[in-house]
Amino acid sequence: MGIERYSISIHFARMLMNAGHRLQLDEAVLLKEAGLNQRMLENAHLRITPDQFSRLMRxxxxxxxxxxxxxxxxxxxQGVFAIMAxxxxxxxxxxxxxxxLSHFYNVINDSLxxxxDIVGDEAFFSMALKDPAKDQDYLLRGFLLLLWHRFPSWLIGQRIPLKQVAFDHPAPKHLTEYRLMFPCPAKFDQAVTCLVFDAAILTAPLVQTPETLGHHLKRAPFDWFTRPAYYPVYTxxxxxxxxxxEDLAETTIQSAALELHLTERTLRRKLAAEGSQFQRLKDGVRRDMAIHYLSQTSMSISLISQMLxxxxxxxxTRAFRQWTGELPKNYRDVARQKK
Incomplete structure (x- = not known):
């Protein structure tokens, strides 16, 4: 379909709003700029677009x-990251x-x-907050560790293959979202927050230029939240x-198995071994496509229904309400308020 399908749990938007509340920011302005409302924040099952989340963070x-x-x-x-970049x-x-990157932040800000460090054939990029209690929802640590992986990956034009990510805090309630954020095992209650990867990739040259960086910074943080999710091989x-x-109605596990040169039974078994199910994956794709079409296009709900x-x-309408707790029309109306 050629568009970004990744969506983001409303949980992260709620954490950003909590931060805004602690900072005594105008919450109505924050919600309006993101195309959200209070009722949407209260729906724990809702997912939003990377554009909405990026607007809220900005x-x-x-x-x-x-x-x-x-x-x-x-x-x-604001602007410190751009100076570093x-x-x-x-x-x-x-x-x-x-x-x-390390030298820059260590000099200009005492917060972290x-x-x-290179140990044998592994590299450890570590981050320690001076006052971790201020990051009470663990949002800053998760966001910065994501940034320290995705921005350098963009600079070298390839994903840095991670062996592991570690966090110095307990596993959060939104643990399942970490599989979308990091392409590797995530460990919690560790001594240090860090990325772990093969040291050999440290020799990779940069492929980006000051010109491409300018475009990247104008879009930030949108591009950091729209990378494809990482899944096991058959998923x-x-x-x-x-x-x-081009026709999700006709897309079945049989058609997927045929394309992958497997029997339907073998594909079901391989998906089950990865903790996946075909129908759940199909519903996830349809959900994320629906969120994109409703918030980013003017296509009619009838046409979106047919396309999905x-x-x-x-x-x-019934499926979308089950996925998000919202009617498609209501979701679109709120999204349009920001435009």
């Missing part, structure tokens, strides 16, 4: 003038990126300490099959 950054969202021991004024874009390789292949389909393989709009 609004908190601007109103608080703090890229650490009020969760650091010291404010990090304009320095590291001239690095020769990934090792230099992580060195310069960053370090790159990913089935998702690829579903996303390429529903026999009639009423069936789509």
């Amino acid at each position: 609004a908190v950054w601007r109103l608080a003038d703090d890229e650490f969202l009020g969760m650091g021991s010291q404010r990090c004024p 304009k320095q590291v874009i001239h690095s020769h390789n990934l090792h230099s990126v992580y060195y310069k 300490h960053l370090s790159l 990913r292949r089935v998702l690829d099959h579903l996303e390429r389909s 393989g529903f026999s009639e709009p009423s069936a789509f």
Whole structure:
């Protein structure tokens, strides 16, 4: 289908709103800029688009003038990340990126300490907050660790293969979202918060330029939240099959098995071993596509229903309400308020 299908749990938006409340920001302004409302925040099952979440984070950054969202021991004024990025874009390789990135933040802000350590054939990029109690929802640690992986990956033009991510806090309630954020096992209650990867990739050269960086910064943080989700091999292949389909109504586990040169029974077994089910994957694709079409396009609900393989709009309406707790029309009306 050629569009980004990833959606984000409302849980993260609620944490951002909590941060805004602690910073005494105008909550009505935050919600309006993100195309959200209070009723949507109260729906624990709702998922929103990367655009909505990015708009919300950008609004908190601007109103608080703090890229650490009020969760650091010291404010990090808006624009600090861009200054750092304009320095590291001239690095020769990934090792230099992580060195310069660490040195920059260690010098200009006491809220955190960053370090790159190489032990044998593994690299550890670690982060320690000076006052972790201020990051009471663990949002800052999750966001920054995501950033320290995705921005350097963008700089070298390839995903840095992670062996593990570790966090110095307990497993959060939204644990399942971490499989969408990090392509590796996540461990909690560890001594240090860090990324772990093969040290060999530190020699990878940068492929981005000051010109491409300018475009990247204008879109930030949108691109950091729209990377494809990482899944086990057969789950990913089935998702690829579903996303390429021009007719989801006719896309079945039989068609997926045929494309993968497997029997239906074998594919079901492999998906089950990865903790997946075909229908659940198909519903996830339809849910994320529906969220995208309703919030980002002017297509009629009837056409969206047809494109996603529903026999009639009423069936789509029932499914969308089951997925999100919202009627499609109400969801679209709120999204349009931001435009």
